[in-house]
Amino acid sequence: MKHLMALSVLLAASVHPVWGAPQTVTLSVPGMTCSACPLTVKVALTKTPGVEKAEVSYEKRQARVVFDDAKTSVTALTQATASAGYPSSVMGAGK
Template identity: 40%
Template sequence: MKRPLLIALGAAALGAAGLLSAPTISPLAAQAAPAQAAAVQKTTFSIENMTCAMCPVTVTKAMKGVAGVKSVTVDFAAKTATVIYDPATATVAAIAAASTNAGYPARPAG
């Protein structure tokens, strides 16, 4: 009877210790989050030469290799790639060039 009680008390103590040591967020950090969100842009690219299931993997890898690219989502059926990136670091031209250099010419859709 004592063993389950000791285990429960130990688990509760560890849980409380974890809560007490959780980092707090300063008001300044909370204000910085919207500024960081505004620091990214999204551009959709038309991609040529995608003919097989491995093509989107290659395009994704090439575009993610550009500094400042946060995420790449390739739509094989539509032959597009949507890229979220930091415009202070990456450019549309650099992202398109990375895909083009991998054998899949890219240009901003629109």
């Protein structure tokens, strides 16, 4: 029983959960040509697992996305917009 308890403590101490850090990226989305386009882009981004928040501006032709970098990547975000018909590229990134 002591060995089982020691093994349990050792396993618990050696297992470290992997936590993602929230990241923010601004995407340029030049293909938005009408005021309804941002809704399509926002839906595509928010359906991407790991996206916490997406703000899309028609006037600026930009999307600002907050995401968990353990669950998704910038590449996945640009693929999501492209799949929705709006290719995008990174403008700036930071925490």
